[in-house]
Amino acid sequence: MVCPGQKKTATPWRVALGAVLALLTGLAAAVEPVPVVVAESESFEIVGRWYEDGLRLYVDAAPDNTPVLAAQLTVEAQGEEIVAAYDAAAGLYRIDDAAWLARLRAAGAHPLAFTVLTDETADVLAGDLVVGSVASPGVAAAGDAHGMRWLVLLAGVGALVVALAWRWRGKRGEA
Numbered sequence: 001m002v003c004p005g006q007k008k009t010a011t012p013w014r015v016a017l018g019a020v021l022a023l024l025t026g027l028a029a030a031v032e033p034v035p036v037v038v039a040e041s042e043s044f045e046i047v048g049r050w051y052e053d054g055l056r057l058y059v060d061a062a063p064d065n066t067p068v069l070a071a072q073l074t075v076e077a078q079g080e081e082i083v084a085a086y087d088a089a090a091g092l093y094r095i096d097d098a099a100w101l102a103r104l105r106a107a108g109a110h111p112l113a114f115t116v117l118t119d120e121t122a123d124v125l126a127g128d129l130v131v132g133s134v135a136s137p138g139v140a141a142a143g144d145a146h147g148m149r150w151l152v153l154l155a156g157v158g159a160l161v162v163a164l165a166w167r168w169r170g171k172r173g174e175a
Contacts, residue, residue, distance in 0.1 A: 035104075037112055039127030044068060044116050046125055050104075054096035055129075057084055059116060067091050072117040077110060077129075078103050107133050 035050040041062065048057040057075075059068040073084040073093045082100045084093035095101065104110045109128040116123050 033132055035129055035131045037127045037129040039112070039114050039125035041123050041125045043121050043123045044125060046114050046116075046127065048112075048127075048129065050129070050131075054094055054101060055084075055104075056090075057093040057095070057114075058091075059093060068116065068118060072115075074115040074117075076113040076115075104129055104131065107131050 037046070037048040039046040043062055045060045045062050045065070046057055048055050050056075055075075057073065059071060059073060060066060061068055069091065070086055070088070073086075074081055075084055075095060076082075077100075080100060080103065082095055082097055084095050086092075087094050109130050111126065111128055114125040114127070116125065
């Protein structure tokens with residue numbers, strides 16, 4: 001109940017805005033950064049991202065940033081080496097061996113050594129894969145963040161529709 005001269009404080013607009021802000025704040029707190037590794041040398045640049053299906057590595061030539069295709073890429077972590085499989089369709093290298101990747105699931109920085117062999121060049125690079133928490137490896141499923149954005153957008157639109165309907169109903173009742 002509102003007394004004469006007193007303003008309403010919980011308008012539908014404020015309620016809708018509060019709901020959207022609460023959703024956005026909760027979403028921002030729930031999303032952890034994707035584990036990423038970056039390694040650079042005079043010859044090559046490597047960027048790796050950890051997805052649900054494993055580690056995806058992009059290798060480029062340092063001088064002109066052109067993709068290095070069909071090279072031999074070996075990755076070493078904690079004394080164990082693995083050869084990354086080249087995916088010609090995607091233009092990247094993949095490591096999907098669950099047993100090898102298991103050593104990198106713990107939170108913290110994991111030093112990795114990369115050996116790149118092409119017909120013309122060979123180089124060794126180093127970088128740290130930084131994992132935010134034990135649960136974070138694999139959270140970068142393709143489309144996960146995109147799907148959450150749509151969910152937040154739909155919730156915001158729904159709250160706006162409810163607020164508009166509430167306001168329209170209130171104005172009709174006053175007339």
